[in-house]
Structure formats: C-alpha cells, structure tokens
Amino acid sequence: MIDHYLYILGIAIGNVAFGVLMLPYVRSNSVTPGLTVWMWARMAFGATQLLAWLRPETGWPLLAILESAGWIAGMTLEAAAYFMFFGYARLRRYLAPVAGLSLVLACAASLNGLPHRELVVYVSLVMGMGAFTTGAILMRLRQSDTTALQRLIGVSDMGSGAAMVFWALVFLAGLPVPGWGEAMAYVAGYLLLIVNGFGFILMSKQRDDARMARLATTDDLTGLLNRRAFFERAEAARLLALRQQQPITLLMLDIDHFKQLNDRFGHATGDEALVQFATSCNAALREHDILGRLGGEEFALALPGTDLEGALHAAERLRQGVLDIRLLTCGNSYTMTVSIGAVLIDPQEELPAALARADHALYEAKGNGRNRVEAGLPGRRRA
Incomplete structure (x- = not known):
C-alpha cells in the first residue's frame, strides 16, 4: 500500500x-x-x-x-x-x-x-x-x-x-x-x-x-533575413541549384534617394519606407524565394529555379509594386522608387562574385536614371 x-x-x-x-x-x-x-x-x-x-x-x-x-x-x-x-x-x-x-x-x-x-x-x-x-x-x-x-x-x-x-x-x-x-x-x-x-x-x-x-x-526593423542569414541561405540555394542543374538568379535592390527621404521627412518616415518596401516585396515573391536586408536601404534577393528572363519579369513586378507604396508619415506626398540589378549565377560562380555583378548592374540602373531594372553582364566561366 x-x-x-x-x-x-x-x-x-x-x-x-x-x-x-x-x-x-x-x-x-x-x-x-x-x-x-x-x-x-x-x-x-x-x-x-x-x-x-x-x-x-x-x-x-x-x-x-x-x-x-x-x-x-x-x-x-x-x-x-x-x-x-x-x-x-x-x-x-x-x-x-x-x-x-x-x-x-x-x-x-x-x-x-x-x-x-x-x-x-x-x-x-x-x-x-x-x-x-x-x-x-x-x-x-x-x-x-x-x-x-x-x-x-x-x-x-x-x-x-x-x-x-x-x-x-x-x-x-x-x-x-x-x-x-x-x-x-x-x-x-x-x-x-x-x-x-x-x-x-x-x-x-x-x-x-x-x-x-x-x-x-532576422533584421529587427523589416523582419527580413539579415546579411549573415541571407548569405547562408542563398549559398545553400546556390549549391542545391548546382546539384539539380537548375538556374538561380540574384537581384540587388536599392531604394532610390533614401537619404533625401530621411533628411526631408525624418527617420520615422525612413523606417516606414523600409518596412513598406519589405512588405511589398514579400507579397510579390514565392515562398522559397530568399529576400534579405544587407544594410541601410540595400536589399538582395535570390530566386531559385528562375532564369534571367524570369528574374527580369519578377524585378519589374517588384519595381511596379514599390511605385504603389504610400507613406502615411509624410502624408502620402512621396512616391518611392527602386533600382534593381539582376544576374544569372553561373554554375561555377561563387556567391560573392555574383553579388558583385548584380551590384554593378544596380549602379548601372541608378546611372541610367533610377527606377529601372538592369541585367548584369554574364559571369566569367572558369577554365
């Protein structure tokens, strides 16, 4: 008992x-x-x-x-x-x-x-x-x-x-x-x-x-992947695409005139712009697409299973979506735009090299008037 x-x-x-x-x-x-x-x-x-x-x-x-x-x-x-x-x-x-x-x-x-x-x-x-x-x-x-x-x-x-x-x-x-x-x-x-x-x-x-x-x-403000997490997941996606012999593209995105936006309306509006931008992009992407904030107003996007033509179409959708954003903290008096550079990652190309090409294409987009999408030059194949 x-x-x-x-x-x-x-x-x-x-x-x-x-x-x-x-x-x-x-x-x-x-x-x-x-x-x-x-x-x-x-x-x-x-x-x-x-x-x-x-x-x-x-x-x-x-x-x-x-x-x-x-x-x-x-x-x-x-x-x-x-x-x-x-x-x-x-x-x-x-x-x-x-x-x-x-x-x-x-x-x-x-x-x-x-x-x-x-x-x-x-x-x-x-x-x-x-x-x-x-x-x-x-x-x-x-x-x-x-x-x-x-x-x-x-x-x-x-x-x-x-x-x-x-x-x-x-x-x-x-x-x-x-x-x-x-x-x-x-x-x-x-x-x-x-x-x-x-x-x-x-x-x-x-x-x-x-x-x-x-x-x-995670980036505290936008809820997107931070720089380190983006590189980890994008690299994993690149290696998977290489094994499966599938294309993968990389986009660099930068909000146009972001410093002027901060200076004119204040940091609260700048923060709202970043959050709204992240929300707009997420709404237009697939579940397995990889979007991260690299710092400031600079973002990167990896599109597994997407060739360059498909990436350019996706980038154009993102660009149009950003045009529709309205910022409440500045009385809806500001129209946001974004410049985008897109590249197809070469099968033998490392992620940093592809990111550099996409960044170069991004600056081409900014140099050609902003609010546009530019495709980067093909990567150099290893001998």
Whole structure:
C-alpha cells in the first residue's frame, strides 16, 4: 500500500524545490511570459501539500481552510501561467471571478463541517477537470504552433486529469475505491508534478531558443533575413541549384534617394519606407524565394529555379509594386522608387562574385536614371 502522507510530503518537497530552483533564474533573467507566475504556482502547491501533511498531526480547523485556499490559489496561478504563455487574454478575464467563487465555496465547505476527505475529493475533481482542459488546449493549438513537447504535455495532462476525475467520481458515487484506482490517482498527481514542472520550463526554453534564433537571423526593423542569414541561405540555394542543374538568379535592390527621404521627412518616415518596401516585396515573391536586408536601404534577393528572363519579369513586378507604396508619415506626398540589378549565377560562380555583378548592374540602373531594372553582364566561366 502507498503511504498516503509520505506521498504528500514527497510531492510537497518536489513542488517547493521546483519553485526555489527557479527563483534565482527568474530574478536574474528576462524570462518567458508566465514563467514567474508558474514558479509561484509551484510554491503555492508545495505549501498547500505541506499543510495537508501537517493537518492530521495538529487537528487545527484553520489548516483545513488554508489548505482549501491553497489548492485554489495554486490552480489559479498555474492556469494564469498557461494563459500568459499562450496569450489567451480573453480567458484570463474569467480566471479571477471563477477562482474567487471556488475559494468561497471551498472555505464555506470547510467551515460548515464537510469531512476533509470529501473536500479532498471535490478538489481532486476540480484539479482533474482543469488538468484535462489544459491538456486539451495544448492538443488543439494550431498545427503550425504545436510542438512535439506541447503534445507530450497535453497527453500527460489529459491522462492525469482523467485519472483524478475517475477516482473522484467513484468515491462520490459511493462505490468501493479499488487499490489500483487510488494508486492511479497518486501516479496522476506525480505525473502532473513532473511533466507540468519540467514541461513548462522546457517549453519556456524552447520559446527562448526560437526567439534567440530569430534575433540572430532576422533584421529587427523589416523582419527580413539579415546579411549573415541571407548569405547562408542563398549559398545553400546556390549549391542545391548546382546539384539539380537548375538556374538561380540574384537581384540587388536599392531604394532610390533614401537619404533625401530621411533628411526631408525624418527617420520615422525612413523606417516606414523600409518596412513598406519589405512588405511589398514579400507579397510579390514565392515562398522559397530568399529576400534579405544587407544594410541601410540595400536589399538582395535570390530566386531559385528562375532564369534571367524570369528574374527580369519578377524585378519589374517588384519595381511596379514599390511605385504603389504610400507613406502615411509624410502624408502620402512621396512616391518611392527602386533600382534593381539582376544576374544569372553561373554554375561555377561563387556567391560573392555574383553579388558583385548584380551590384554593378544596380549602379548601372541608378546611372541610367533610377527606377529601372538592369541585367548584369554574364559571369566569367572558369577554365
């Protein structure tokens, strides 16, 4: 048989340990939304379980009330942590009134002499339903947003929640609770501690890692690839095109008179121009085309599977799209234009050499009046 009170003590120590171990990390780092609240939820659960362990030894009625309040507080904080993590702002509105009502009912039940075991059963029923709901939410996230880790936590939460609800319903129905049923409820509680504990930390780390990867590869202002990431992906696309014997073209794009735009209307308008330019280009490109900001008003575009004629047509579409951009910060009084140089990358040509040819074609476009597309000279083939 499982020693009930020793089990509660072990779970309590585990929850408190989770919270204590997270405290230095939370205080010294910019953490994922919800992680701080999750830490306090672990602390609340641990403190409540310590009260549950102490209560039979003291017999103090106040401890039963505090224990009931602690379960509600822990569940509320854990739900709030998940809502913050996944951005469920509308659900958070209902959390406080539901938690308040649950707290009043739990305390009233204790004050009106409801046997402690029955109170534990009701709390287990509510916690089981909450865990099952949390798991269902994790499993029902949009496919593009759902990770394998979230699905694993979702399955664990749904299974643990179902076990706790089953145990509570069997007790409330007055049926004899089999030994395996009580053991199943204990295992469910342990899984909630371990999986929810480590799971939330790992989900937070996963999100932080993804954010750091985005910061390392993405231009902050436009959301496009930065210079280093563009070169990496364009080089990978060039090598793939070489293996598949497919054409790949490279374009250099430069917003015309960008310095004058900044000087005349200010940097806010310049930033708006860069963002609008990136948005306009993205709308005209295919999913596998590679667009990056190299710096300032200079952009580069790699078009896998596209020959020079197709690249010139694509460049013309981009040029026309830029003409349609209207800048709100200068009262729509400025017409943006772009100059573009395009080259076909030779099968034996390195990316920097092709980029230099495209840059030369870009300056040809600027020298010939701007707001135009120029094709670069063919690359020199190696002997």
